[in-house]
Amino acid sequence: MPDHSQFRDIIDQSLAGAASTQAQQTLREHLPTCAACRQYLDASNCAIAGLADFSFPISPGLDSKVLAAVAARAQQLQAAHIQRRRLWATSCLALLLTVAGSFAVSQLGSLAAATFHLQTAPLHLGLATFWITPSVLICMLLLLPGFQTVLGSRKGLSL
Secondary structure (H helix, E strand, C coil): CCCHHHHHHHHHHHHHCCCCHHHHHHHHHHHHHCHHHHHHHHHHHHHHHHHHHCCCCCCCCHHHHHHHHHHHHHHHHHHHHHHHHHHHHHHHHHHHHHHHHHHHHHHHHHHHHHHCCCCHHHHHHHHHHHHHHHHHHHHHHHHCHHHHHHHHHCCCCCC
């Protein structure tokens, strides 16, 4: 028994103009002997004929409107990409400055502890609690992609 799905594929390819010469010859030999495939070919021809009547007028300026919309969207995507890169660079710079500032404050704290005869451990714990930890956490928050999306979606925000 012949494989009708294979012949239906050949029929579809033939109607689309993509069937090879050998496939078309095989189809021509098969169609006189198979009523199901002839019926499928007739139904496909009717569907294609029905599509020919399915048309609507296109305004002359539609091409330029579509091209303008695509170009505008490409510019929006490029601007968003640049904004994300700028936000990432700003966040990295903030993190670097936080680390450098935290190191400087730690060194100054050690110098102050030595000058004023204070214990260094509680001083460093206080610096870590009130200066270093919040600064690093805020910088890390800025580096999160979800937070960048929220920042980038606000109008009027320029970074």
